[in-house]
Amino acid sequence: MKSSRAQPHRSGGRRSRWPSTRREIEEKGEDEERTQSTRCGEAYGDEMDTPERSKVAGTPISKFEDSPVFNFINNLSPIQPVEPQDSLHVTQTYQSLNFASLSSIFSSPHINPPRETRSSGRVPLTNSIKEDNASNNADESNLLLEVSDVARPSRFTTSAQENCMIACSLNEATVDPPDQCPNLPSTFPQPTQYESGSPDHNLTPCYGIKMDDKLYVDNTSVELHLIQTSVEQRKILFAMGNDVQETHSFDLTKDEAFGCDWESLISDDGEGLLIFDSSMELEAQMGEAEKIMDDDGNIFASLLTNFTENADCLQKIQSDISHGSCVHNVSNDPSSSCTEGCNMDHETDCAEKVLSDTCQDQVDIHQQRGMLRRCLVFELASVSKKNLTPSTSSSKGKRICGANNLKLKTTPLHALPGIGLHLNALATTSKDTMVTKDAPTSGKQVISIPIDPLISETTERENPTNSLSVGKDSGPEDSEGHLQIVPYDDPKDAIINNCEELTQGSPKKKRRKTQSGGDSEGCKHCNCKKSKCLKLYCECFAAGVYCSEPCSCQECVNKPVHEETVLATRKQIESRNPLAFAPKVIRTSESGLEVGDDDNRTPASARHKRGCNCKKSNCLKKYCECYQGGVGCSIGCRCEGCKNLFGRKDGTLPSAEGIDQAEKEADAYIKEDDKLEDGQQSTSIQIEHHAPGNILPATPLRSIRLPVEMPFYSSSKPPQPTRLLIGRSPALYGSHMIRKPEFVHLQTKLDNVTTILEDDDTPAILRSTATSTTDIKVASPNGKRVSPPHTGVGLTPPNRKGCRKLILKSIPSFPSLSTDDAEH
DNA sequence: GAGTTTGAAACT
DNA sequence: CAGTTTCAAACTC
Numbered sequence: 016m017k018s019s020r021a022q023p024h025r026s027g028g029r030r031s032r033w034p035s036t037r038r039e040i041e042e043k044g045e046d047e048e049r050t051q052s053t054r055c056g057e058a059y060g061d062e063m064d065t066p067e068r069s070k071v072a073g074t075p076i077s078k079f080e081d082s083p084v085f086n087f088i089n090n091l092s093p094i095q096p097v098e099p100q101d102s103l104h105v106t107q108t109y110q111s112l113n114f115a116s117l118s119s120i121f122s123s124p125h126i127n128p129p130r131e132t133r134s135s136g137r138v139p140l141t142n143s144i145k146e147d148n149a150s151n152n153a154d155e156s157n158l159l160l161e162v163s164d165v166a167r168p169s170r171f172t173t174s175a176q177e178n179c180m181i182a183c184s185l186n187e188a189t190v191d192p193p194d195q196c197p198n199l200p201s202t203f204p205q206p207t208q209y210e211s212g213s214p215d216h217n218l219t220p221c222y223g224i225k226m227d228d229k230l231y232v233d234n235t236s237v238e239l240h241l242i243q244t245s246v247e248q249r250k251i252l253f254a255m256g257n258d259v260q261e262t263h264s265f266d267l268t269k270d271e272a273f274g275c276d277w278e279s280l281i282s283d284d285g286e287g288l289l290i291f292d293s294s295m296e297l298e299a300q301m302g303e304a305e306k307i308m309d310d311d312g313n314i315f316a317s318l319l320t321n322f323t324e325n326a327d328c329l330q331k332i333q334s335d336i337s338h339g340s341c342v343h344n345v346s347n348d349p350s351s352s353c354t355e356g357c358n359m360d361h362e363t364d365c366a367e368k369v370l371s372d373t374c375q376d377q378v379d380i381h382q383q384r385g386m387l388r389r390c391l392v393f394e395l396a397s398v399s400k401k402n403l404t405p406s407t408s409s410s411k412g413k414r415i416c417g418a419n420n421l422k423l424k425t426t427p428l429h430a431l432p433g434i435g436l437h438l439n440a441l442a443t444t445s446k447d448t449m450v451t452k453d454a455p456t457s458g459k460q461v462i463s464i465p466i467d468p469l470i471s472e473t474t475e476r477e478n479p480t481n482s483l484s485v486g487k488d489s490g491p492e493d494s495e496g497h498l499q500i501v502p503y504d505d506p507k508d509a510i511i512n513n514c515e516e517l518t519q520g521s522p523k524k525k526r527r528k529t530q531s532g533g534d535s536e537g538c539k540h541c542n543c544k545k546s547k548c549l550k551l552y553c554e555c556f557a558a559g560v561y562c563s564e565p566c567s568c569q570e571c572v573n574k575p576v577h578e579e580t581v582l583a584t585r586k587q588i589e590s591r592n593p594l595a596f597a598p599k600v601i602r603t604s605e606s607g608l609e610v611g612d613d614d615n616r617t618p619a620s621a622r623h624k625r626g627c628n629c630k631k632s633n634c635l636k637k638y639c640e641c642y643q644g645g646v647g648c649s650i651g652c653r654c655e656g657c658k659n660l661f662g663r664k665d666g667t668l669p670s671a672e673g674i675d676q677a678e679k680e681a682d683a684y685i686k687e688d689d690k691l692e693d694g695q696q697s698t699s700i701q702i703e704h705h706a707p708g709n710i711l712p713a714t715p716l717r718s719i720r721l722p723v724e725m726p727f728y729s730s731s732k733p734p735q736p737t738r739l740l741i742g743r744s745p746a747l748y749g750s751h752m753i754r755k756p757e758f759v760h761l762q763t764k765l766d767n768v769t770t771i772l773e774d775d776d777t778p779a780i781l782r783s784t785a786t787s788t789t790d791i792k793v794a795s796p797n798g799k800r801v802s803p804p805h806t807g808v809g810l811t812p813p814n815r816k817g818c819r820k821l822i823l824k825s826i827p828s829f830p831s832l833s834t835d836d837a838e839h
Numbered sequence: 840g841a842g843t844t845t846g847a848a849a850c851t
Numbered sequence: 852c853a854g855t856t857t858c859a860a861a862c863t864c
Contacts, residue, residue, distance in 0.1 A: 541859080541860095542859065542860075543858080543859065544858085544859080545857080545858065545859090546848095546849095546857090546858065546859080550848070550849075550857095550858080550859095551847080551848055551849085552847080552848065552849090552857085552858050552859055552860085553858095553859080554859090554860085588848095588849095591849090592848090595848090627846080627847090628846065628847075629845085629846070630845085630846075631844080631845065631846085632844090632845065632846080632861095636845080636861075636862080637845095637860080637861060637862085638844085638845050638846055638847090638860080638861065638862090639845095639846085640846085640847080
């Protein structure tokens with residue numbers, strides 16, 4: 016029916032989501048907090064993955080065997096160093112992570128809310144990756160320099176990156192981390208937001224890459240240090256260790272408190288890890304250096320001294336941290352991952368205070384001492400971040416608190432973002448409008464590592480894509496700040512915005528928003544009267560979120576209080592129709608990618624889960640799900656007189672008239688939007704229209720099996736036929752788009768990975784990747800499922816330049832989704 | 840804001 | 852699976 020349906024699963028940012036039916040129900044009662052967190056913004060089902068995700072971490076330390084640190088440690092203590100693990104671990108880990116059982120990933124029909132996106136999650140990785148690519152030279156060079164300075168094997172960098180990738184993928188994919196991380200101490204939650212830096216170390220560029228490794232490394236090193244190092248060093252290390260632990264604790268606490276953010280945590284971890292890594296390593300290395308490099312003995316000695324002194328400082332800082340627990344998002348990005356709808360305010364406030372205070376203090380300290388210890392960063396809730404200023408970054412490049420430069424932004428999964436997002440939620444998200452400005456912000460300015468929401472089969476999670484951004488800025492992805500690609504909509508953000516606006520807006524606006532809201536996930540404000548919000552008629556229900564204030568429903572039962580009823584109902588509906596809660600329209604991740612890459616590519620392949628049945632609307636109105644979803648009708652549709660501008664079911668392209676009409680409508684929308692929303696809208700508007708014929712996704716003939724995140728048009732605005740513009744079409748670019756390329760890029764760095772990218776001049780970011788499903792699976796940074804290119808009406812991109820086959824030697828391809836799908 | 844239209848969801 | 856009813860969004864005035 017409506018947009019909402021079309022994009023049913025967007026979860027409302029602030030709205031609470033249902034507990035995922037299956038598991039949650041089972042576990043229900045087990046952990047109330049969790050449930051709550053779920054409600055806070057994740058679509059049901061999201062949580063499921065989360066916990067597991069958190070486990071993901073482990074990266075082998077074996078890599079570091081060669082590192083000076085290890086040597087140093089070994090020399091210091093008689094105690095046997097930790098047994099090095101297989102160097103291949105990373106790869107393995109990666110595999111495991113990425114390919115955690117699909118079932119777990121897609122177990123639930125629920126989508127992860129993009130908000131977490133991580134919304135956008137999703138994207139963050141991509142973004143980060145992109146950034147790497149984009150800025151890669153600079154950043155890399157920095158890293159390398161650092162490494163070299165410390166005598167650190169370049170390898171580190173690589174590994175770090177790899178890890179990062181892994182982490183990202185995990186997040187994005189929502190993959191459960193299997194037990195795969197033996198190395199990782201269970202006690203340490205991955206999500207560490209620990210950041211430390213060497214005095215000279217310029218953290219700015221945080222490579223998400225390092226995160227995991229570092230984390231592990233840190234952990235490892237910490238322990239080792241305690242046992243092995245000299246008194247002073249011990250002292251220092253101890254302090255560090257404490258920090259680490261505290262950090263972890265902190266995370267845990269945070270986790271518990273906020274419950275919603277596994278994704279965030281993960282992403283955060285990433286950040287922290289990066290930072291942490293550098294600091295830890297640096298320190299350790301420094302120590303080593305001292306030992307080894309005597310040439311500058313004085314220097315090192317002084318450094319040690321500094322370290323010792325800093326220990327105190329650290330403690331001090333820690334205390335601060337403990338208070339504020341704030342996160343410093345590397346970026347200011349509001350959208351930042353956190354998104355948990357809950358406690359947003361809290362976080363925000365906290366973040367602001369803490370960040371400013373803590374960061375500033377830290378900076379000062381660092382500057383004074385010439386060392387940057389570390390900075391805890393708290394991810395800010397999406398909104399406020401902007402305020403945070405990077406000002407603090409020290410000239411030395413140490414850490415930049417708010418810097419725009421390289422920030423890793425974690426996007427919550429959203430759904431998407433992340434992964435846990437509901438497809439619907441993701442899918443439609445936001446597009447509307449709100450999105451743009453702030454929301455996604457998070458992603459925008461900072462590199463985000465959003466987790467793309469995966470869509471699970473039934474579940475689906477879609478990412479909102481953000482429409483806008485890219486165009487403006489440059490980057491294709493949502494989140495990238497640098498690139499300026501527009502971030503996904505963070506579900507959270509979007510939600511928030513939407514909610515607010517909705518509440519206040521004019522009727523039209525409201526309506527629009529509603530639509531969009533639905534899109535955006537959070538706020539769907541339903542208006543149910545007789546269904547009690549327990550039927551699919553109810554957008555909220557369909558999206559898997561509880562009704563909230565913005566809703567005008569009557570006799571609403573879709574509330575946490577009636578959770579059981581809600582779940583039971585849902586279950587019932589699902590039993591009747593497993594795809595009932597699946598997103599109406601699914602776009603493949605490719606879509607986004609494609610855009611940039613090839614002319615030929617289909618911008619987005621979207622599929623309509625189930626054909627429309629329009630009779631009077633001619634598939635030219637929003638009554639038509641296909642139209643609403645911005646996809647063409649397919650044979651599977653039972654519509655009459657189909658004139659779907661995005662593609663008719665007969666396979667014919669829309670006529671010029673149709674196009675004109677569509678454009679008119681689009682213009683109307685745009686105008687409306689413009690009136691209502693200034694800049695933001697424009698962004699969306701900027702979406703280029705593609706020639707209808709070219710590349711529109713069509714409704715799949717059969718049910719969609721692979722939900723994928725896709726960028727979407729805002730629901731409020733009917734998707735418009737697009738004319739292909741390469742490199743633009745923000746909307747089309749999903750976060751994932753970039754990700755793939757990035758992913759590839761990362762892989763290239765991997766030892767075993769073979770890529771074919773090199774020949775391509777196209778910026779990595781723009782490169783699209785896989786063509787085939789298989790490729791996609793492998794390449795998909797998000798780990799999202801990718802639907803095979805749609806063969807339907809002209810959708811399939813014939814040949815893509817971008818399609819490179821990435822071959823990860825060590826990484827297995829995704830298991831076929833079909834199995835999982837079957838479940839649903 | 841009320842009323843109508845529309846097509847999906849629900850029901851038979 | 853088809854036909855009918857119910858429902859709420861989309862749309863119109």
